[in-house]
Amino acid sequence: MRAQVTLQRLAEMKARREPIVMVTAYDYPSARTAEQAEVDMVLVGDSGAQVVLGHDSTVAVTVDEMLVLAGAVRRGVQSAFVVADLPFGSTEVSDEQAVATAIRFVKEAGADAVKLEGGGEARLSRIRAIAEAGIPVVAHVGLTPQTAVALGGLRAQGRTAESAARLVREALAVQDAGASVLVIEAVPADVAAVVLPALEIPVIGIGAGPADGQVLVLHDLLGITEGKTAAFVKRYGAIGPDMVAGVAAYAREVRGGVFPGPEHGYSATDDAIAAARAELESRSAG
Numbered sequence: 559m560r561a562q563v564t565l566q567r568l569a570e571m572k573a574r575r576e577p578i579v580m581v582t583a584y585d586y587p588s589a590r591t592a593e594q595a596e597v598d599m600v601l602v603g604d605s606g607a608q609v610v611l612g613h614d615s616t617v618a619v620t621v622d623e624m625l626v627l628a629g630a631v632r633r634g635v636q637s638a639f640v641v642a643d644l645p646f647g648s649t650e651v652s653d654e655q656a657v658a659t660a661i662r663f664v665k666e667a668g669a670d671a672v673k674l675e676g677g678g679e680a681r682l683s684r685i686r687a688i689a690e691a692g693i694p695v696v697a698h699v700g701l702t703p704q705t706a707v708a709l710g711g712l713r714a715q716g717r718t719a720e721s722a723a724r725l726v727r728e729a730l731a732v733q734d735a736g737a738s739v740l741v742i743e744a745v746p747a748d749v750a751a752v753v754l755p756a757l758e759i760p761v762i763g764i765g766a767g768p769a770d771g772q773v774l775v776l777h778d779l780l781g782i783t784e785g786k787t788a789a790f791v792k793r794y795g796a797i798g799p800d801m802v803a804g805v806a807a808y809a810r811e812v813r814g815g816v817f818p819g820p821e822h823g824y825s826a827t828d829d830a831i832a833a834a835r836a837e838l839e840s841r842s843a844g
C-alpha cells in the first residue's frame with residue numbers, strides 16, 4: 559500500500575519539485591479510481607453541484623449534500639489527501655459559521671482539509687479562524703466559481719493590471735492567513751509565474767500554467783462532461799459515450815429478449831421446481 563499523503567509530504571514534494579497530482583471525486587467509485595491511479599490529492603469539489611447533481615452552477619449545493627459526497631469519497635480513498643470544498647453560503651456569515659462547517663467536514667466526512675474560495679478581507683479572516691481551529695485550509699484564488707457573478711462571469715482572472723495585482727495580493731495574503739495549499743484557477747501562466755516563487759506553500763494550478771501541481775475535474779478529463787468545457791481542460795478519455803453505448807446495448811438486449819440468458823441466473827433442483835408448481839396448483843384448486 560502507498561504511504562499516506564500528508565501536508566508534510568506535499569511540502570516535501572514541492573521542495574523536490576515533484577509534481578503534485580490532484581483530481582476531483584464525488585462518490586465511492588470515482589474515489590476508488592483516483593486512489594488506484596495513485597493521485598496525491600482528491601478534491602471533493604463543489605463542481606459536483608454541476609457534474610453529478612445537474613445544477614447549472616456550484617452555488618446551489620448544500621453542506622448536507624457535500625457531506626454525503628465527501629463521506630463516500632473518504633471511504634474510497636486510503637492514501638491520497640482528501641480535501642472537501644466548503645460550499646457557498648456555509649462560510650459567508652461569520653468566522654464561527656465557517657469553523658463550524660469545517661469541523662463537520664472533518665468529523666462527519668473524514669476530510670483531511672477544507673477548501674475555501676477567495677482572498678478578500680472576510681475570506682482571510684475565515685482562513686485564519688479555520689486554520690487556528692486546527693483544520694488545514696486549501697485556499698483558492700483567481701477564478702472563484704462561487705462568486706463568478708461578481709467577477710463578471712466564468713472568465714479568466716489576472717488579465718488586466720488591476721486583476722493581476724489583486725491575484726498577487728490575494729495569493730500572498732491567503733498564505734499569510736494560514737492556508738496550507740493554494741489553488742490558482744484560470745489565470746494567465748505569465749501572471750501566475752510572477753507570484754509562484756514568492757509562495758512557500760504548494761500551489762496547484764488549473765488553467766494557470768505550470769505550478770507545483772495540477773488539478774482537473776474528473777468528469778472533464780474522462781470525457782463524461784457533455785458539451786463545451788473550459789479551455790484549460792484536456793480530455794484523457796471518452797467515458798461518456800462509452801457509458802451511453804453500454805446502457806444502450808443493455809436496453810437493446812432486454813428489448814430483444816437476448817438478456818438475461820441462462821448463464822445469468824441460478825439453477826434449482828427438480829424438487830424445488832416441483833414444489834413451486836404444486837404450490838401454485840394447490841392455490842388454483844382452492
Ligand code: KIV
Nearest residue numbers: 582603604605741773
Ligand atoms: O470544485 C472544484 O472542482 C474546484 C476545482 C476546479 C479546483 O474547485
